[in-house]
Amino acid sequence: MRTQLSLQGVSRLVEGTLDNPAQLLGPHPVTYGDRQAISVRAFLPDSEQVWLVDHEHQDVRPMRRIHPSGFYEAIRPMDASNNRNYRLRVASKSGEIIEMHDPYAVEPLLTEFDLFLFGEGRNWQIYNKMGAHARQVDTVSGVNFAVWAPNAESVQVVGDFNHWEGSQHPMRKHIPAGVWELFVPNLKPGEKYKFRVKMEGGNTIDKTDPFGFYAELPPRTASIVTSLDEYTWQDEAWLDRRSSRDPLKDAMNIYELHLGSWKRDEAGHHGWMNYRKIAHELVDYCTDMGFTHVELMPISEHPFTGSWGYQTVGYYGITSRYGTAEDFMYFVDHCHQHGIGVILDWVPAHFPKDGHGLRRFDGSALYEHSDPRQGEHPDWGTMIFNYGRNEVRNFLISNALFLYDKYHIDGLRVDAVASMLYLDYSRNDGEWIPNEYGGRENLDALHMLREFNEQSHDQYPGVLTLAEESTAWPGVSRPVSTGGLGFSVKWNMGWMNDTLRYFRHEPIHRQYHHDELTFSLIYAFTENFTLPLSHDEVVHGKGSLISQMSGDLWQKFANLRLLYSYMWTHPGKKLLFMGSEFAQWHEWDYDSEIQWDLLKWDTHMGVKKMVSDLNHLVIREPALHQVDFTEEGFEWIDCMNAGDSVISYMRKAEDSDDFVIVACNFTPVVREGYRIGAPRAGRYREIFNSDSSYYSGSNIGNALGCVATKDGYHGRPASLSVNLPPLATVVLKPDWN
The missing domain is CATH 3.20.20.80 (Glycosidases)
Incomplete structure (x- = not known):
């Protein structure tokens, strides 16, 4: 039986310009007179001879070379149950003989529905089909490759398994989706690969897999076939708890x-x-x-x-x-x-x-x-x-x-x-280029x-999405249903910039910059905010946080402790970059370890101890985390004392009777008997003091607690007489329960 292939089609395959090699390769039904048969075709350019072998090795027939480049064809009887169940026995020019499964005898993994959803932009689990996936077809195991490249003239899979010569593994194209796919038998996880893309005009380039799960260690760039389904997870309790809680509370x-x-x-x-x-x-x-x-x-x-x-x-x-x-x-x-x-x-x-x-x-x-x-x-x-x-x-x-x-x-x-x-x-x-309405908003990005x-x-x-905006x-952190972007929280870059600028001022000048300290509370509840002191604040010549603080060495450490304690008691979630928790001196360098050796100094260890205590304080006190995003969780006591550079405020839990009072002194002047309004008379205990000697501070404070009398102040029915340490924060909590 003579071949029914056109020479033009075979030539395009050989030249690597045929956009769908599966049109020619693999098993295809053919008609010869009134007889039905199967034409099996293979392109194996480095071969000397190829045989078609049935799955039971009982029928071995030589394939006819119909193009000198290594294009073969064999005709076998039609068998509805076994049309795709065969092997190719290949004799290479070096004399080696191997048997292989035909990559083109396997039905595609991607369905028409998969490709339709991908074209619509809503195939959310497309990663289960695109890229490289170990797959078993009948008794044949291998790897399925798929890549989106609609404007390529052809795409081949190349790797160690074919000596980085892709002519024997051209991929089939799904039209009109523009996705190329190929199943390569006998491959296993661990194989290196790339996609060899022939562009319009004939130039080729090897590309790593956009959906690749793993790759070689840089500077090498090959993708590596990897299974992500072998690991046995043991975090079910965490995931169940995560899905049932509101992380923002x-x-x-x-x-x-x-x-x-x-x-x-x-x-x-x-x-x-x-x-x-x-x-x-x-x-x-x-x-x-x-x-x-x-x-x-x-x-x-x-x-x-x-x-x-x-x-x-x-x-x-x-x-x-x-x-x-x-x-x-x-x-x-x-x-x-x-x-x-x-x-x-x-x-x-x-x-x-x-x-x-x-x-x-x-x-x-x-x-x-x-x-x-x-x-x-x-x-x-x-x-x-x-x-x-x-x-x-x-x-x-x-x-x-x-x-x-x-x-x-x-x-x-x-x-x-x-x-x-x-x-x-x-x-x-x-x-x-403006958008379709003439504006500067990127409407497509908003949609995404x-x-x-x-x-x-x-x-x-229960998962979090955080916007650096x-x-x-x-x-930004409002629901999409109400016109927002839908993020869980937004980084408060305004608070960060204003606060760091304030702390760079010498204390004697801070009275003239009081608004930099208090301005954040004007907009603090317009978004769900995280307060970030991130890597961006300790790179590109800015220096470390401790080096950005004003004053002599003692004041720098006191100011940093004050900054952190003010931050941790301010409404909003908290973020701190590594090394800052113990006052690293060096600006961050991605190529060296942070300065752990500084912890042998009491001053650095003191900052670390304080950050730890602040974290545990926030976890322990509902007033400091439960209502971070609405005004019900915060109340100014006094934000107007610019002359003394002192502020005081309350933080409240969902139960408004559960509250703490915070007072911050942004000068190195000790203020004994400083009067602060209180909502109720009674005893208050000091639950935090950033000037504690435990943190290498001067240990001025209110260790014995304070008693609020019924002498009204700051518009409140009671008041406290508090010792405010220099460049420090104190936190007081009612002690009458």
Whole structure:
């Protein structure tokens, strides 16, 4: 029987320009006269001879070479039960003979419904089909590969398994979805691979898998086939508790860290510790210190360590710098079993230009905009996602859901939200394109962020979404149903900037800057705020927090203790970057360990002890965490005493009878018998004093407690006579129960 293939089709396959090789390769029904048969075709360019072998090895027939490049065909009788159940016996030019399953004899993993939802931008679990997945078809095990590259002329899978020569593994294209797919038999997890993309015009480039779960250690860039379903989780109790509680009513003391520089391990690669070792040391540390959550600077795979992870290439891949995907699962699991939540920094705002990454993935501006006024970020030299494209929006949102699903992550802190919201962000006139209404708002990004928040909270109740948003955009942490963006909380960048600026002033000048201290309470309840003293405040020449404090050495430490105690008693959740909890002197360096050796000094150890006590105080006192986001949880006693640079206020729990009184003295002057209004007469005990000698302070305060008399003051029916230590905060609680 003569072949029914056209020479043109075979030539396009050989040249690598056939967009759907499955049209030619694998088993195909053919008609010869009144007879039905199966034509099996294979393209094996390095072979000398190929045979078609049935699954029982009873029928072995040579395949006919119908093109000199190595294109073969054999005709076998039609058998409805076994048309795809055969093997290819291949004799290579070196004389080696192997048997292999035919990649094109397997039905696609992706269904038409999968592809329809992906095109609509709503296939939330697309990560279960895209990328590389171990798969068994009948008795044949292998790996299924799928990648979105609609404008490519052809795509091949290349790797160690085919000596990085992709001619024998061209992928089939789903039209019109633009997704390429191929099942490669006999592959297992651990195989390195890339996609060889032939672009319009004939140039080829090897790309890492956008949905790849793991990759080689940088600077190598190959993706690695990885299963994420083998780890046995033991955090069911944590997940059940998370889904049944309102996290915004709980204490939230977040410890932000960079895994590569928290602690170093000289036995590790580049001194990096493994996720498992970090888990044990970090959990013990956070438990002792009273931190409720850790927030990890980005650990998605990134080629340049100096980007701190904020220039991501592998959104679905946990970086191999610190171990395997299962090692990181162990990290999260261990945190959960010991009551610590895990938040990841997530970067959907931009991606780098590295050639193996997302940029011009199929030769066109696929994930990004083609116009640099929309597609390139002027500050960071990176590309901006095209949020208006359904598949791109699906890629990002399903990535967030993937992290909740596969890694049990408790929250995502979204980086650089402001750069996503505004089309003219960091651009001059003429360098940006208005939206369809002539405005500067990025409507497509708004749609993506709202959908991200809706799906996060609907599918995974109890998870947190945190926005690093530095402008006055309204409703960032308000529900989408009321016109908000839907985030759980927003970083209060205004509070951070005003407060640090205030603390840089010498105390004698602070009376003229009192509004920098009190202004935050004017807008404190317009959003659900987190107060951040993050890595951004201790880099790029700003110096460490202790070095930013005014005064001599004693005053610097007193000011830092005052800053923290004011912050921890101010409404809002708390975040502190590593090293700041013990007053590190050096500006943060991603390539070296933080200055643990400073803890041999009483002053640094004192700050650490105080941060620990503040964390435990916030956890212990409902008044300091239960009502952080509405005015019912806060009440000024006196915010007007600029002359003395003293403020006093109440923090209240849901039960308004459960309250504490906070007084802060922002000068080095001791104020004995300072009078403060109180809501009720009676005894109050001092439950915190940042000037305690335990923290290396001067130990001035109210150790014996205070008695509020019925002498009204500050518009209240009673008043207290309090000793205010220099540059310090005291917290008083009623003691009459």
